[in-house]
Amino acid sequence: MQSLRFISAEALVSHPQLAQQGLDSVAHNLYPLLFKASYLQEQAEVVCAVLGHWPLEEFRLGALLGPSADHPEDLRDRACRACLEACVRGLASHVLHGGRQRLRLADLTGVRDVQVQRCPCRRALGRWGRTELLARTCCELQAGPPVAGRPIEVLADLFVTEGNFEAVVQALQPAGPAPLRVRCPSFRADSLSPGQLLHVLRLAGPGTLRKLEVVHNVRLHAGHVQQLLVQVGFPQLASLTLPTKAFDMPPTCAPSPGSEDSLLTSIAGELGRMAYLTELSVAFSTLTGKIPTLLGPLRTPLRTLDLANCALNHADMAYLADCVHAGHLEVLDLSGHNLVHLFPSTFFRLLGQAAQTLRVLTLEDCSIADNHVGMMILGLSPCRRLQEFRFLGNPLSARALRRLFTALCELPRLRRIEFPVPRDCYPEDAAYPQDELGLARFDQQKYDLIAEELRVVLLQAHREDIQASTPLYGSFDPDIEETSNELGAFLLQAFKTALENFSRTLRQTE
Numbered sequence: 001m002q003s004l005r006f007i008s009a010e011a012l013v014s015h016p017q018l019a020q021q022g023l024d025s026v027a028h029n030l031y032p033l034l035f036k037a038s039y040l041q042e043q044a045e046v047v048c049a050v051l052g053h054w055p056l057e058e059f060r061l062g063a064l065l066g067p068s069a070d071h072p073e074d075l076r077d078r079a080c081r082a083c084l085e086a087c088v089r090g091l092a093s094h095v096l097h098g099g100r101q102r103l104r105l106a107d108l109t110g111v112r113d114v115q116v117q118r119c120p121c122r123r124a125l126g127r128w129g130r131t132e133l134l135a136r137t138c139c140e141l142q143a144g145p146p147v148a149g150r151p152i153e154v155l156a157d158l159f160v161t162e163g164n165f166e167a168v169v170q171a172l173q174p175a176g177p178a179p180l181r182v183r184c185p186s187f188r189a190d191s192l193s194p195g196q197l198l199h200v201l202r203l204a205g206p207g208t209l210r211k212l213e214v215v216h217n218v219r220l221h222a223g224h225v226q227q228l229l230v231q232v233g234f235p236q237l238a239s240l241t242l243p244t245k246a247f248d249m250p251p252t253c254a255p256s257p258g259s260e261d262s263l264l265t266s267i268a269g270e271l272g273r274m275a276y277l278t279e280l281s282v283a284f285s286t287l288t289g290k291i292p293t294l295l296g297p298l299r300t301p302l303r304t305l306d307l308a309n310c311a312l313n314h315a316d317m318a319y320l321a322d323c324v325h326a327g328h329l330e331v332l333d334l335s336g337h338n339l340v341h342l343f344p345s346t347f348f349r350l351l352g353q354a355a356q357t358l359r360v361l362t363l364e365d366c367s368i369a370d371n372h373v374g375m376m377i378l379g380l381s382p383c384r385r386l387q388e389f390r391f392l393g394n395p396l397s398a399r400a401l402r403r404l405f406t407a408l409c410e411l412p413r414l415r416r417i418e419f420p421v422p423r424d425c426y427p428e429d430a431a432y433p434q435d436e437l438g439l440a441r442f443d444q445q446k447y448d449l450i451a452e453e454l455r456v457v458l459l460q461a462h463r464e465d466i467q468a469s470t471p472l473y474g475s476f477d478p479d480i481e482e483t484s485n486e487l488g489a490f491l492l493q494a495f496k497t498a499l500e501n502f503s504r505t506l507r508q509t510e
């Protein structure tokens with residue numbers, strides 16, 4: 001229920017002009033309420049004015065939008081473009097007010113990016129857009145006349161690509177005194193050269209960084225990763241994601257096992273120096289036989305481990321099954337490995353070790369077939385905390401899926417299942433793992449019927465709380481959604497350069 005105070009705040013902000021005129025006479029402890037009320041009603045001008053006049057030392061966006069005694073609704077999943085732009089405008093106007101400012105810290109983190117915006121304008125400002133807007137505002141303030149007072153520290157989750165790189169660098173590296181000092185608890189990089197990545201990370205304050213995601217179009221090899229960890233250093237890092245092929249040898253490196261081992265040992269040693277590292281994602285890197293070397297030196301047990309498509313072997317699986325991390329894993333992705341057929345004992349031992357903690361399990365394209373379902377049910381049944389199970393791309397028939405669903409209904413915390421298109425819906429000769437073309441060639445009507453039957457299995461077990469779906473081309477990813485145009489252009493440019501190099505080589509050989 002809303003408090004009378006919140007209802008009054010809503011009434012005031014519904015008259016934007018009155019609210020702005022009266023701000024100076026509002027008690028300081030009511031500003032958080034006015035902010036949430038104006039954000040809720042999408043009164044952008046009031047949002048901007050409230051922040052411009054902010055009378056407290058701290059402004060923390062996530063905490064202000066979260067549930068409170070005055071207003072229990074959670075607004076943190078509203079990345080409303082109008083309101084977030086107004087926040088940054090308000091911050092700039094606060095700076096320009098000069099002498100009377102009290103604000104020392106503006107924490108702009110804590111907003112979640114979701115697929116459907118619930119706010120009136122329905123337009124989102126994603127992480128990339130927020131980064132760009134904040135960087136440009138910092139640059140504008142730097143270029144303006146000097147302002148009195150201490151600089152305000154701004155916390156923001158940055159997402160940097162080629163498209164906003166220059167602005168971010170300038171914001172982080174002002175030529176003179178800057179009224180806003182940006183620090184980032186989390187940093188995501190895509191479509192940057194290794195040199196650009198190193199440069200911007202050094203400026204972003206790696207000493208306080210908690211989460212680093214380097215993804216897709218940043219072409220790193222093991223030499224770059226080592227350089228990044230050794231030269232930049234991330235003592236507070238808790239979560240690290242590296243892009244595809246991040247453990248490949250540098251092309252100039254002599255291909256000897258010795259050099260390969262020393263590079264990997266050095267990277268593992270650097271990871272071992274991080275006292276807080278609990279999340280590691282290194283999907284699509286070839287790590288055959290290297291898992292003991294990579295994970296052995298880690299100081300803290302991992303809670304998240306993504307080793308999808310890493311070409312693991314027996315030694316890797318044996319290590320995983322008995323390592324210190326196994327009993328702490330909450331999120332595990334081993335997609336792209338023929339687990340049940342090739343490593344049944346170690347895989348199920350690992351699952352058993354993780355059963356008490358595991359929340360999210362992803363086993364896509366693992367060649368799990370009908371004859372493995374009995375073993376899978378035995379392996380999954382102790383995972384009583386499991387909330388999400390994803391196993392797209394496995395050659396399972398409708399019958400096997402029904403059996404599996406019946407067993408999954410017994411897991412009390414399960415809320416989400418991503419299941420493959422049943423094998424029965426594909427032509428007899430369909431090959432697994434499927435390519436995109438093969439993936440799309442299935443009998444939709446038959447699929448709809450079977451999916452309905454599976455839903456009935458859930459309903460009969462009174463498990464309406466479980467969502468089951470087949471997101472063939474992946475789940476919604478707000479960061480990809482926001483930057484897909486730039487990523488596409490980047491890929492196209494890379495393809496064009498490769499073609500030009502190829503034709504130049506051809507001309508030279510002629």
Ligand SMILES: [Zn+2]
Nearest residue numbers: 080119121122
């Ligand atoms: Zn909106």
